[in-house]
Amino acid sequence: MAQLIVRTAGESHGPAIVALVEGLPAGLAVDRAAIDADLARRQGGYGRGGRQQIEKDRVEILSGLRRGRTLPGPMVLVIRNRDSRLDEAGEVSRPRPGHADLAGAIGFLEPDMRNILERASARETAGRVAAGAVAKMLLAEFGAEVMACVIRIGPVAAEAPADLAERRRRRDASDLCTPDPEAEKAMKAAIDAARDAGDTLGGVIECVATGLPPGLGTHTQWTGKLDGRLARAVMSIQAVKGVEIGLGFAAAARPGSQVHDAIGYDAKARGRATLGFVRPTNNAGGLEGGMTNGQPVVLRAAMKPISTLKRPLASINLKTKKGEEASYERSDICAVAAAAVIVEAAVATELAGAMIEKFGGDSLRQMKDAYEVWRRAAQEL
Ligand SMILES: Cc1cc2nc3c(=O)[nH]c(=O)nc-3n(C[C@H](O)[C@H](O)[C@H](O)COP(=O)(O)O)c2cc1C
Numbered sequence: 001m002a003q004l005i006v007r008t009a010g011e012s013h014g015p016a017i018v019a020l021v022e023g024l025p026a027g028l029a030v031d032r033a034a035i036d037a038d039l040a041r042r043q044g045g046y047g048r049g050g051r052q053q054i055e056k057d058r059v060e061i062l063s064g065l066r067r068g069r070t071l072p073g074p075m076v077l078v079i080r081n082r083d084s085r086l087d088e089a090g091e092v093s094r095p096r097p098g099h100a101d102l103a104g105a106i107g108f109l110e111p112d113m114r115n116i117l118e119r120a121s122a123r124e125t126a127g128r129v130a131a132g133a134v135a136k137m138l139l140a141e142f143g144a145e146v147m148a149c150v151i152r153i154g155p156v157a158a159e160a161p162a163d164l165a166e167r168r169r170r171r172d173a174s175d176l177c178t179p180d181p182e183a184e185k186a187m188k189a190a191i192d193a194a195r196d197a198g199d200t201l202g203g204v205i206e207c208v209a210t211g212l213p214p215g216l217g218t219h220t221q222w223t224g225k226l227d228g229r230l231a232r233a234v235m236s237i238q239a240v241k242g243v244e245i246g247l248g249f250a251a252a253a254r255p256g257s258q259v260h261d262a263i264g265y266d267a268k269a270r271g272r273a274t275l276g277f278v279r280p281t282n283n284a285g286g287l288e289g290g291m292t293n294g295q296p297v298v299l300r301a302a303m304k305p306i307s308t309l310k311r312p313l314a315s316i317n318l319k320t321k322k323g324e325e326a327s328y329e330r331s332d333i334c335a336v337a338a339a340a341v342i343v344e345a346a347v348a349t350e351l352a353g354a355m356i357e358k359f360g361g362d363s364l365r366q367m368k369d370a371y372e373v374w375r376r377a378a379q380e381l
Helices: 032-043 101-107 114-120 122-141 164-172 181-196 226-235 248-253 336-359 364-379
Strands: 005-009 016-022 059-063 075-080 145-153 203-210 240-245 297-303 314-316 323-325
Touching (some): 005 122, 032 122, 122 364, 164 203, 240 248, 336 364
Antiparallel strands (some): 145 203
């Protein structure tokens, strides 16, 4: 079965972050500038630390591409680290609460936690963002789009317009990847206050995917359910501690009559994705039974506040077992804007994988033909 597999390699202060992308259809046009634009967005956001001033992420494509189109074969995407000093970087012996440090030291029998944190670091997500940018190019071939924005930072909630073009326009004009300029001012003030207090902030990201054909994913086996796959992809992002789809946790407090989306049919609404089936509400967030249902996929992710604190929490020295403050590594105050770009990439990669599984992935032409055959048959249901 055709399958999209994305793996990353590389340490935060190693020579590079690498993404291996296997299973893309041949013949897909790849726009390097669009990959670089997403890498730049991942580096941005008010409240970031010093690392982002050092790095100027750009993708190098080492394999799988000829004359701007994918070849039949894996792609290797490389993002070099300017701040490359892995051998020189000092030993870490005081584990930072909220990090992989202590659990990794015990699990890997590794007293120098530098050997854990270098790979646990969110620098790894540069690889996932580069791969996700290519996944978005594949989705665009089928008229599908994925967009994530920030809807909360700490105590400050934002309003996201229902009109997605307007949401994107406002998001792209924001330093915090949020579509609400009023809330953005309060968010920046909250980040400044956290910085002054030696503290950090988290937040919430909302991701919407539109134009997807209904029936992506499957109800037949738990491993293939698209809601579960999306949750896993997003939950695996560093510092993401909650994922909800549609109403999510709020659905638990309502009766069923106020949760489930009635089904109607309107021949005039026969678009590529909806096929004429209309739903007055989208509380399911576009997923029923582990499959897309033709409505926008709506997913939210909760990011915890950054773990490394300027005023470090209590910890111990692993060598002496005596109490000491946790180590301090140069750090962000708030990285929710960057996480939105990563959520977008993770969702796009999972959705592109589901498209490849449904329509076959040897060549883009074959995939498009299979899509059209399926679409015509679905219209005749
Ligand atoms: C874009 C992004 C940037 C991050 N930057 C930092 C940072 O500067 N300092 C820090 O302590 N944690 C940062 N984190 C979070 C840690 O990488 C993460 O909390 C840690 O690896 C432990 O993983 P867990 O929170 O998923 O359990 C960042 C996360 C993301 C997504």
